[in-house]
Amino acid sequence: MADGLHRVFPLMRRVEEGKVGATLIFDGELKAQPGQFVMVWLPGVGERPFSVVDDAPLTLTVARVGPFTRALTALQEGERVWIRGPFGRPFPLRQGSAILVAGGSGVASLAFLAKRLCEKRTEPLVILGARTEANFMLTWFFERMGLCPLLATDDGSKGWQGTAVERLEALSQPWRELIYGCGPERMLRALASSAVRHGALCWLSLERVMKCGIGVCGHCHCGDQLVCRDGPVFSAEEALRLWRLEARDNPQIADREDSERYP
Amino acid sequence: MADGLHRVFPLMRRVEEGKVGATLIFDGELKAQPGQFVMVWLPGVGERPFSVVDDAPLTLTVARVGPFTRALTALQEGERVWIRGPFGRPFPLRQGSAILVAGGSGVASLAFLAKRLCEKRTEPLVILGARTEANFMLTWFFERMGLCPLLATDDGSKGWQGTAVERLEALSQPWRELIYGCGPERMLRALASSAVRHGALCWLSLERVMKCGIGVCGHCHCGDQLVCRDGPVFSAEEALRLWRLEARDNPQIADREDSERYP
Amino acid sequence: MALDVSVDLCGISLRNPLVLASGIWGSCAETLVRVGRAGAGAVTAKSCSLEPRQGHPNPTVLDWGHGLINAIGLSNPGAWEEKRILQRAAVGLKEMGVPLIASVFAETIVSFQRTVEIIAQAEPDLIELNISCPNVEDEFGRPFALDPIMAAKVTAAVREVYKGILSVKLSPNVPDIVQVARAVEKAGADLLTAVNTLGPGMVIDVHAGRPVLSNKVGGISGAALRPIAVRCVYEITQAVSIPVIGMGGVLTGEDAMQMLMAGATAVGIGSALYYYGEAAFMRILGELEELMVQEGYSSIKEFRGCAHG
Amino acid sequence: MALDVSVDLCGISLRNPLVLASGIWGSCAETLVRVGRAGAGAVTAKSCSLEPRQGHPNPTVLDWGHGLINAIGLSNPGAWEEKRILQRAAVGLKEMGVPLIASVFAETIVSFQRTVEIIAQAEPDLIELNISCPNVEDEFGRPFALDPIMAAKVTAAVREVYKGILSVKLSPNVPDIVQVARAVEKAGADLLTAVNTLGPGMVIDVHAGRPVLSNKVGGISGAALRPIAVRCVYEITQAVSIPVIGMGGVLTGEDAMQMLMAGATAVGIGSALYYYGEAAFMRILGELEELMVQEGYSSIKEFRGCAHG
Numbered sequence A, B: 001m002a003d004g005l006h007r008v009f010p011l012m013r014r015v016e017e018g019k020v021g022a023t024l025i026f027d028g029e030l031k032a033q034p035g036q037f038v039m040v041w042l043p044g045v046g047e048r049p050f051s052v053v054d055d056a057p058l059t060l061t062v063a064r065v066g067p068f069t070r071a072l073t074a075l076q077e078g079e080r081v082w083i084r085g086p087f088g089r090p091f092p093l094r095q096g097s098a099i100l101v102a103g104g105s106g107v108a109s110l111a112f113l114a115k116r117l118c119e120k121r122t123e124p125l126v127i128l129g130a131r132t133e134a135n136f137m138l139t140w141f142f143e144r145m146g147l148c149p150l151l152a153t154d155d156g157s158k159g160w161q162g163t164a165v166e167r168l169e170a171l172s173q174p175w176r177e178l179i180y181g182c183g184p185e186r187m188l189r190a191l192a193s194s195a196v197r198h199g200a201l202c203w204l205s206l207e208r209v210m211k212c213g214i215g216v217c218g219h220c221h222c223g224d225q226l227v228c229r230d231g232p233v234f235s236a237e238e239a240l241r242l243w244r245l246e247a248r249d250n251p252q253i254a255d256r257e258d259s260e261r262y263p
Numbered sequence C, D: 001m002a003l004d005v006s007v008d009l010c011g012i013s014l015r016n017p018l019v020l021a022s023g024i025w026g027s028c029a030e031t032l033v034r035v036g037r038a039g040a041g042a043v044t045a046k047s048c049s050l051e052p053r054q055g056h057p058n059p060t061v062l063d064w065g066h067g068l069i070n071a072i073g074l075s076n077p078g079a080w081e082e083k084r085i086l087q088r089a090a091v092g093l094k095e096m097g098v099p100l101i102a103s104v105f106a107e108t109i110v111s112f113q114r115t116v117e118i119i120a121q122a123e124p125d126l127i128e129l130n131i132s133c134p135n136v137e138d139e140f141g142r143p144f145a146l147d148p149i150m151a152a153k154v155t156a157a158v159r160e161v162y163k164g165i166l167s168v169k170l171s172p173n174v175p176d177i178v179q180v181a182r183a184v185e186k187a188g189a190d191l192l193t194a195v196n197t198l199g200p201g202m203v204i205d206v207h208a209g210r211p212v213l214s215n216k217v218g219g220i221s222g223a224a225l226r227p228i229a230v231r232c233v234y235e236i237t238q239a240v241s242i243p244v245i246g247m248g249g250v251l252t253g254e255d256a257m258q259m260l261m262a263g264a265t266a267v268g269i270g271s272a273l274y275y276y277g278e279a280a281f282m283r284i285l286g287e288l289e290e291l292m293v294q295e296g297y298s299s300i301k302e303f304r305g306c307a308h309g
């Protein structure tokens, strides 16, 4: 009987990611597409959404921000996690050359996208942003594919000083046709505006607090869309529409701080 | 969702079968194999098992013996029946030349078997038994395939005088390798003994009163077998074993009269 | 001949009988409007209480193979915020002629009254009382819906403070739902919604050796609930003379027709959105219409309740 | 290390925890023996009453997509004939070391006693009281199983006339199954069987415009019942100290493990025979053993009831 219950995955290998998190490589595959996410259950701890970084073997990259992610990144090899999914709509894989812009743990879904693009032999340009050097995650993953991500840090400790979007704006080369972005919402807003201004096709992966993860409870809504089901990937135009809808009804939302998601 | 609920079939054509019943040809197909049966529901009347005579279009041959079969054979073209199934194990289609021995409405499942054998270009010898000439059913079905059934009547009004099994025993030609039988239980007992005596491979289709038809309620048991699920087709050896089991526990059963099933 | 799928629910006209059930998508104005745009005959908002409620931690909803099991814990932003949500939703829905149903729950009778008073200010077309929540004044904390007397008391108390159209949502988890239905009708309900989730049930993860839901147990909805819900609607409509919104496991036009034949006036759609999203409405409606054509019906009243024979 | 899947049920040793549920295949001695031969840990005969009963006309059992719905109507040949059936079955089963459970129902307390007295003469290993049938002495004809007081009275009355091992089979269709379980335990039951079918439910054929079952409503078993049954077993085993045979929708080894983790001592298998025939037993047992190996369990007691945490 096909159901949506959890499957068990033992941890095969844990890779520390600077001081801010870890990449977890599990023993087992879970067919997924870049941009999709899974719900990870740690019995007794809770259940949270994470983007798929690779599907064979299943790989997740987790930033430590609270109790659940602390427990998850402390797992030992052989210990297990419970996973249901994948859920959500993936990034559209369009023909053309692409720029991937990631902030913080947003790097997770873009790493998977980069892998798929490389497999199609259309190497993307990758821009990664973080607060400071020690906060970068998954740079090794890109390098393993032969990609050299452009780095940007708020404090200038590594690469360009400034945000990933500022790094993008400052590119000497012309923009490419396709922009894919994932990261803190403030960054995505800036990216969406830039992309629209440049007339580039652009998709963003949004985040909202998720309960069911399967498009039932309505908890993850953004405007009239459910991020878990209709997203998490939206076109920049659609994202801008959704943010406007949200802001109309909750004027305070526009300047919501989401720093905790941007290690 | 795959379920076992009824499908509706409108009656396309009704063919009167002598004075004793009718053949009902429905508008629609129901994939089945010879020996399998369906449960026919007439809302407000009841639900009863009937062998499949043909599956494309779905065809049933019904002897009028009581309230349900009276209602069923009185259906007008365009009226509907509700059908679930097919159920049960079919006659094995073995290589070799076959004799089909039918009594009364037992002709139904053997007609379907004859059709499949003819399609495989192994024309069977068909022996039909009935009380009297007016009671034969489906002779037209065999003739349409180019088969000329040997007939036997209890009263000698048509063909050989005696039972179908006596007609079989009296064949001038040697027995064939495969014997298939369906009809009243007394006839099947005689057929099974004959077949075993002659060393022929023989399969019989048994009948028991059915409730669920799907191997759950246990109502249709014969010995340790459930006729609806493990049968209705059994090898002669197995049928003899089952009858012995039954008789051991219910001495009166051996001489049970089942004349109502033998029009 | 044109098909007429409209229905009349206590004087409210629905363009079709399919109503979004409470608790699915209905926690924000925009998604309610979206469901209206997608073809729903009416929409129900998520149940709200006087004070905001956090709900249970994850996992809260699961697809266990034959429907959903949920223990959301009735999270909601409280009556005052809900009033704003309803007001915003009403604007978009009114344009399309889609009635809006508000849903209210509380743990005491007084709090039911207070919450309804606030929600009534948003002027929804109908208020539904979700009485499947524990009655904290009962010595065992049993839900109001499990006791005909308590169910009637809540209904009567709300009836006092609310003159609009009032529905009471019944639970299938009682030995005799007819008793509750009759009591609630007598206490002044204008219609009934039947049924809420079944159970509760429990799904144990055998690798974890514990229940999956953080709340351990949760309500069963979707396919597994359907035959129970159909029986409940059949029994209720035989016993009361007020209309019923029938729900529970309606995933296809055939399921909707079962509900209507069992006697329902309208049909709630909840878990179907898990499988089909908001397209559930046009899909189920299309299948229902096709069945109506096949069976030669031109309007819903021609077969409503026909299973009573 | 060798797996030990045997269980002890009130001193009766079962080679494995899988028990044929009452009413499936159990209406004749030969099929009971066959199920024993196929690997069942114990087998339960179909429920019998003092007098023979015809049962309902067809249709009586349907696969509605998520399990079965049945209204067989408790057809049975009466206690005297049943005694003969049990005696014959016992011969074959004893050889294999497979315990035989008899099942009895009645519509009055006195008739429960009389029937048990007759059935006891066949010396089954255990007698199970099916109390999910209408109590004709009750003013509403409600089943004994729906009322803790009546359930306890039946149990106590039978306890008086029967000194063997006695189980009482509970219904899931009550707001609080723990109350019934406690009452029955106190009245002298040695163990409990939980649960009987859910509902009742109703399936309407939309082309016929009427319920399919001739009895209109029927009990739900199979997959749809599983989470309800698991929750019932979990609640009961938390509240009583006698063992429970847990059943309802067990179709796989994982389902059986859920029941055991919920606290069941043995696991009933009914509707699974519709899907897999008697092979259900070896199939489910094989899957259970595989799971045990995977999780490093070597006997069932290592994980029984572990979901209580």
Ligand SMILES: Cc1cc2nc3c(=O)[nH]c(=O)nc-3n(C[C@H](O)[C@H](O)[C@H](O)COP(=O)(O)OP(=O)(O)OC[C@H]3O[C@@H](n4cnc5c(N)ncnc54)[C@H](O)[C@@H]3O)c2cc1C
Pocket: A037, A047, A048, A049, A050, A051, A052, A061, A062, A063, A064, A065, A066, A067, A068, A069, A070, A105, A108, A109, A206, A207, A208, A209, A210, A211, A232, A260, A261, C058
């Ligand atoms: C689609 C999606 C994909 C994600 N992918 C990744 C990823 O690949 N790597 C990664 O490190 N993080 C990812 N996250 C964020 C991750 O889910 C949160 O960091 C995590 O839930 C925090 O849990 P906690 O208990 O550690 O922290 P808490 O202290 O509970 O919360 C810290 C913050 O995490 C967020 N959060 C908490 N609960 C949830 C929830 N149920 N759903 C969504 N966000 C929540 C909130 O912003 C909260 O303020 C993703 C979130 C979404 C919605």
Ligand SMILES: Cc1cc2nc3c(=O)[nH]c(=O)nc-3n(C[C@H](O)[C@H](O)[C@H](O)COP(=O)(O)OP(=O)(O)OC[C@H]3O[C@@H](n4cnc5c(N)ncnc54)[C@H](O)[C@@H]3O)c2cc1C
Pocket: B037, B047, B048, B049, B050, B051, B052, B061, B062, B063, B064, B065, B066, B067, B068, B069, B070, B105, B108, B109, B206, B207, B208, B209, B210, B211, B232, B260, B261, D058
């Ligand atoms: C596997 C199988 C295949 C059959 N195929 C055919 C067929 O192709 N053509 C045909 O004419 N008949 C067939 N029958 C027999 C047919 O089912 C009965 O003739 C019919 O049920 C009689 O119903 P009634 O109401 O007309 O008669 P009733 O007066 O109810 O009964 C007359 C006799 O029919 C038999 N019968 C009654 N109810 C059932 C039941 N639920 N299940 C089985 N037998 C029953 C009994 O022998 C009974 O004595 C088949 C039976 C079985 C078991």
Ligand SMILES: Cc1cc2nc3c(=O)[nH]c(=O)nc-3n(C[C@H](O)[C@H](O)[C@H](O)COP(=O)(O)O)c2cc1C
Pocket: A216, A217, C021, C022, C023, C024, C046, C047, C061, C068, C070, C072, C074, C103, C130, C169, C195, C196, C197, C220, C221, C222, C223, C225, C247, C248, C249, C250, C268, C269, C270, C271, C272
């Ligand atoms: C996730 C979820 C949340 C629900 N929340 C509520 C609620 O807040 N109030 C309510 O009255 N019913 C609630 N229900 C019950 C539904 O409204 C409906 O009665 C039930 O799900 C049966 O319909 P279905 O099978 O079509 O889903 C909820 C159901 C689900 C699945």
Ligand SMILES: Cc1cc2nc3c(=O)[nH]c(=O)nc-3n(C[C@H](O)[C@H](O)[C@H](O)COP(=O)(O)O)c2cc1C
Pocket: B216, B217, D021, D022, D023, D024, D046, D047, D061, D068, D070, D072, D074, D103, D130, D169, D195, D196, D197, D220, D221, D222, D223, D225, D247, D248, D249, D250, D268, D269, D270, D271, D272
């Ligand atoms: C066709 C059928 C007949 C049944 N007959 C009886 C019965 O006679 N006595 C009884 O106690 N339970 C009876 N039951 C209930 C089962 O014993 C069992 O409690 C229920 O079906 C749940 O288990 P399952 O989901 O494994 O089938 C019957 C169930 C079915 C499906």
Ligand code: FES
Pocket: A209, A210, A211, A212, A213, A214, A215, A216, A217, A218, A219, A220, A221, A226, A227, A228, A229
């Ligand atoms: S998390 Fe429930 S709808 Fe998205």
Ligand code: FES
Pocket: B209, B210, B211, B212, B213, B214, B215, B216, B217, B218, B219, B220, B221, B226, B227, B228, B229
């Ligand atoms: S008719 Fe029920 S088992 Fe055969």
